[in-house]
Amino acid sequence: MQLLVNALIAGSLAALIAGGLAVVYGVLGVFNLALGQLALIGGYTTWWLYQVLHLPLGLSIILGLACGALVTWVTFEIAVRPFFKHHRFLPLVTTIAWSMILDGLILLVFEERPRSILPGLKHIYEFSGIRISLEQGLLILATLVILLSFAYVFHRTSLGRRIRAVVQHEHAALSLGVPAGLLHGFLFVLSGVFAAAGGIFIGIDQSLTPTLAFPLTIKAYAAIIAGGKGNLWGAILFAYVIALLEQLLVGVHWFGAFYVPAGYQQTVALLFIIVILLIKPAGFFGNSSRTA
């Protein structure tokens, strides 16, 4: 049961990042390999504002999200917009280059040591042997609120209909007067805000280190590959599935003989990508189900 709760916590963080990414991938069909770095920028900025400048936590989080949005917009203008119309795989290369620049900047500004937004302030509760901190409970709740709000906008509002129209047939949407170019930028920045929220969650629940960026990106992509191109709900579901598999791998006493070292946890997402591409290349909800 504790494994399930741990998976719910880790999955909530991954679901946020993968959800935003699924919509962007569905609309633009491009890969943003700087996503993990954008998550860290949100987290580190919040840490700096709260721990160094001693601003209130709520304000630090809002400014952390705003900084994530700003850097994502710069990423879009520099590494994506000039290239994706020529070939949708070009941003694969440009965002890798951009991610390396961001890696260097993160190291330079925030250094290598772990940074925690709330160090030593966890309020642990125990119910029938399951341990969960107040902060973790709030993070799960916040994820639920963010995803449900996004779902409402997506399926019940005019903006959501336009986004889905662009995802499903961009030329038809354009020919009806839907400003797809504006929506591209808006969605890309929104995915960055979701990633920044994920980075802030890591900084609150655990601690931030510059090496976290790549595993975050890979987990998000494993979820959207399994979910099917641009399928928001598929990506969110598989973000939780991957988190559960990670917890099972390192949390179970295998054959009563050994534990898998925690360092191998990161391999789950990579193995997951390989297995899904072999058995279900279009993902589990590709084409046949509701797309983002």
Added chain:
Amino acid sequence: MSILRISHLSLSLGGQQILDGINFNVEEGEVIGVIGPNGSGKTTLFNVLSGFLKPSHGTIHFCDKDITSYSASERARLGIGRVFQNFGIFRDMTLEENVLVALEALPKERRKALGNIKEVVKGTLAMVGLSQFAKRKAGSLSGGQMRLLEIARTLKAEKQLFLLDEPTAGVSPKMTSQIADLISELKREKKTVLIVEHDLPFISKICDRVIVLDVGKIVLTGKPQEVKQSKELQEIYFGANPAD
């Protein structure tokens, strides 16, 4: 009054001349058929007129406004509507949502003038006999029904100029006749229509004028009956000596 003026329009892609010095005017309320063999540049011409491709040379004037540099969505908001050869519908959205997207994309004042938007959606689906499928996903419709939905949606989006790319492709004869009725309705409402089509009897029945394209150039233009009987058209489609 010419609603559309196309002057010296050329497009080259990858070193290949796709459109070559296209010139023609379209009068308000005219229905024009654009025909020609595969690869003659018909759909490319529509893509340039819709704003999906930028011409290498030439200008496009719509309602006396130079729209050559306008984006596709800006042209749509000015009143140019497009129906796609490969069904431009949103398959994972319901029929109601498909119509709603078109209405909600209208400029504010035009959207307000429509009145109750839900009633307009109902009326649009009723017009093409699809009311009973309102809550279904558009992807579950037959090819003909998808086409009717697309035309009806574009019609209600208050366009002045309609670009219909092979509206009868993959559609049953009954549906083809329904589509012809819809186009006649447009004609009655003094809307201007350009149709790319391979079905010559269909073109002859509903068009005022026909333009024939071959290798990116206009090679023939005239009334449907004149064009249909012309020797040039036979040569374009069947070669110089069809008997051989």
